[in-house]
Amino acid sequence: MITRSSDHIEVEGHIGTWYVIDSGVFELTPDEAGKPxxxxxxxxxxxxxxxxxEVANVIVDQDGKLLLEDVYNGFDDLxxxxxxxVQICKCAICEGDFPRDEMIFTKDCHGIPFRLVCLPCYERAMEKGYDGEYYTEADECLDEDY
Structure with missing residues (x-):
């Protein structure tokens, strides 16, 4: 298993050892047997x-499988x-890292987007129909000097 701080990595089909200079989460949607x-x-x-x-870089996955060789422009080549x-965001409740497309904003008692959470946390946060505390205009500070 490769991590951001790994070094002395052997890559199949390439001589010598390698170390990590950058990482990111990416996705590919090939059409396999007529289905993406x-x-x-x-x-x-x-x-x-x-x-x-002095030599081209390579890109591998977390298991060390070669994804792309002869890389000169970093992840742009990928x-x-x-x-x-894939944009990764932190859940406001459990603080786990999730792809942005697997997250949703909770709503406060007036339907206003409140915080970005993962789907399991969303269901728990929205059990009462809204996230956070119930508030009215009387709870808001509308003074001119505020």
Whole structure:
């Protein structure tokens, strides 16, 4: 398992060892047997430990599987190959990291978006029909000097 701080990584089909210089979450949706299937992976941009930036980089997934070789422009090369970057956000309740498309805003008692949470936390937060405390205009400070 590769992490952001990994080094001495061996890549199949390449000599020497590599270390991580960048990471990100990307997805690819190839058309397999007439059905699109989304593949999501944590990807790592690796640089050769001996030759550094004198040779092309490679991109591997968290298991060390080679995704792209001859990389000169970082993750831009991965995006040119059809992958797209996934925005990762932190849940306001459980503080876990989730893809943005797997999160939703809770609503306060007046239907105003309140906080961005993961789907399991959304169901718990919205049990009473709204998130947060009930408030009225009397609770708001509308003084001119506020």
């Amino acid at each position: 299937v989304t593949i999501r992976a944590t990807c790592f941009l690796l640089e050769h430990e001996e030759y550094g930036d 995006e040119e190959a059809g992958w797209s970057e």
